[in-house]
Amino acid sequence: SAVISQKPSRDICQRGTSLTIQCQVDSQVTMMFWYRQQPGQSLTLIATANQGSEATYESGFVIDKFPISRPNLTFSTLTVSNMSPEDSSIYLCSVLTPAKLFFGSGTQLSVL
Amino acid sequence: KQEVTQIPAALSVPEGENLVLNCSFTDSAIYNLQWFRQDPGKGLTSLLLIQSSQREQTSGRLNASLDKSSGRSTLYIAASQPGDSATYLCAVPWQGGSEKLVFGKGTKLTVNP
DSSP states (O other), X not given: OOXXXXXXXXXXXXXXXXXXXXXXXXXXXXXXXXXXXXXXXXXXXXXXXXXXXXXXXXTTOOTTTSOEEEEETTEEEEEEOSOOGGGOEEEEXXXXXXXXXXXXXXXXXXXX | OOOEEEEOSEEEEEXXXXXXXXXXXXXXXXXXXXXXXEOTTSOEEEEEEEXXXXXXXXXXXXXXXXXXXXXXXXXXXXXXXXXXXXXXXXXXXXXXXXXXXXXXXXXXXXXXX
C-alpha cells in the first residue's frame, strides 16, 4: 500500500493567480498521476509524472497551464497557472503500486 | 476510445438493504477493473480490484463481479449501513493494461438510518 499526503486540502484563489499542489508519498514509486474532477464529472487524467523526465500530458492539457515537477521518487507538484473560474475542480494525485492505484485526499480548488 | 458508464447516478436506500451498483465499459479488452469509494475531502479509496481472469472479488460485505464479454461489472453491497454513504466509482485501464485509468462519473449512495 501507499500513504499519500496532498496539500493544500482546499483553497480559494483569485482569477489570474497560480496555485501549487504538493503530493508526498511514504514510499518510492515510479509513476505518479495527476487527475482533475470537475463538478459532477468523472476524473480526468491531466498528466503522468515520471522522475527524471518531463511529464506526459493528456489531450487538452498543456505544460504552460499545468506545469508539473517530479524531483524524486516520493514527491511531485502540480501548478495550476493563470487560473480562471473554469479551473474550479478537485485535483488529485495518485500513485501506482504493483497491486493498486492509491489516491491522495484531493485539493478542492475554487477560483473567484 | 474507452468509455465508462455508471448507473444509477444516485441511489437512496434504507439501512439494511442489499444493493447493486452497475458499471459498463465500451472496450472489453481490459486487464482489470477497479471499484473506488470517494468521500468528500478524503480522496478515493480502492475497494476491489478484479483481474481480467477473475469473475469476482469479495471484501467483507462487498462483492464485485466482472463480465468482460458484455462489458459490465457490478458492485454488490450487502446489509447496507449509513457509513456506506459515499460516491462509488469504477475505473478501467485506458487501453489494455495501461496504468492510466478511465473513470465513470460514479453512483452517489445514501443509506438512511
